[in-house]
Amino acid sequence: MKKVFTFSAAAIIAVLGSAAQAAELPAGLTWQSNMEEPLFASPDAKFGGTLRTHITSFPQTLRSVGPDSNAGLRHYFMDGVPKLAARHPNTGKWIPQLAKEWAFGEDHQTVFFKLDPKARWSDGEKVTADDYLFMLKYYRSKDIISPWYNDFFTNKIEDVVKFDDYTIAVKSVDKKTDDELMVQINLPSNGLQPRPEHFFKPKKDENNDGIDDDFVRRYNFKSEPTTGPYYMDKVKKGKSVTFKHVGEQWWGYSNRYYQNRYNVKKVRYTVIRDNDIARKHFEKGSLDTFGLxxxxxxxxxxxxxPYQKGYIHKFWGYNQRVQGAGGIWMNTAQPLLDDRNIRAGVTYATDFDGMINNVLRGDYARKPHGMGFGHGGYDRSDNLPPAFDPELAAEFFVKAGFGKVGPDGIRLNANGERLSFAITYGYQPHTPRIAYLKEQAKQAGLEITLNLVDGSSAFKYVLEKKHELAFINMGGGEIPAYWEYLHSVNAKPQTNNHNNYRSAEMDELIDSYNKEFDLQKKQAISHQIQKIVADEFLIVPGYMVPYTREGYWRWMKYPTPAMTKQTAGMFSVVDLATFWIDEDEKKATLAAMKKGKAFEPVTVIDDNFKL
Structure with a gap:
């Protein structure tokens, strides 16, 4: 599938000089498609049925960008829908999604894509090059109130050029290796996705950027068309959200890698705020799956x-996914936490290892570094999480002026101020974990209070920088992202700089990191950034969970082998979605239950990708 020619970088630059020019596709491109990689879905899959699952809080918006969009259902609107290309979940090679083929320019900045002419929006409209041109205007618009996207599509993506209705080129601002270019263009959560220009018709557009001046409010609870197999069908505010499959005629099924995936007709997310109540609904058969x-x-x-009688099965499957940044983030803009000695003390007073062993039964593993794990050469080889050391923590607290200990065991400074910080978190089952940290921290004279904020509201609370300490784990890509977490430009509300951290030295390193082409030099800068994060005690490295564990009714089916290296959840339609519902098995199971018939209990352990 490869045609080999040669052409000059100058020709590319001339072509990409302006999107307004009539662009002519250069001859001599080497087109790739990688259509022969192994399949990972099952030909035994059946189409049909409704997956009944739950969410703990109703989303504050149905937008995929802008305020509050990081929480809630964004995964179903953005992260899980097709990009131009994607990594094969086992081999790691790039495979087609919205693009059928791609080719790299000699300038190390440009990738050419031939779009799949069969691709359609869920409302039936064609996906064309114009949707990518509009995408650039959309993400650059200030009206979407999304600094990350404004920055990325201005300072990372220089241009998108149309050659014809189904051929485009994407030019990066910085030179990168071919693989890095594809990673940047196809980021799982933030990659280049077309936006349906026919859907966005601004009523008021004073700055003439094609986006409604009142975008955030106008589209807060409007569902836009998608290129994925599921579109939002029904919304009952505060109660449920239902997605419906486009149908077996979905354009993606012409792609061999999409065949036998996304097999359920509907997905219904019911809001059940208490997980214990949700578990009871599951065991009664009102939900099909439940995370374990x-x-x-x-x-x-x-x-x-239901488990003992074999109606519900258990599944434990290991993966090798990248672990994102996370643990306890310290808001350096809050009083006292701007002091490195205080942050160091909090770090050594936090007993994550004890939590893992005593509360989590040793099932989880400790992250070596606050910025995550699994980035290959980008991670420092000597990254080690700080061990719990209350005596060392106390020494740092004394340096910060907290030399006295009150009658309750909590340290005081000369003004009588108690050494006390609140940890914000958003998931009630995490309470025993935070409570353990609270008790252990007392050994260093530190008081930790628990600030449980419901679901998506917790992330909103942190985005608005109201927190002191935040217990949060973020997703991560194979190349570490530092700008969003650590650059001074992002030290403001509605960004992922959860530390509110500002440093001219860090800014310079991040800017150099983002522009560096040489892989070894780029990785060396990454090591410097990670060292500063550790030395400044910005994040107490948390834990990681390199597997999924789920309970499911016996009518839920999946391939053999079940897991890939990148499988995050076995029964998620925003993951690889290789599962299906066997309606005949469901009828037989319900009939057996009525008669009191039992089956053998089943626990499946898939450890093919256990590290």
């Missing part, structure tokens, strides 16, 4: 009658 990652769920609460 939490140790107490897997080890203790999944031995009830």
């Amino acid at each position: 990652v939490l140790p107490n769920l897997w080890h203790e609460k999944s031995n009830t009658k």
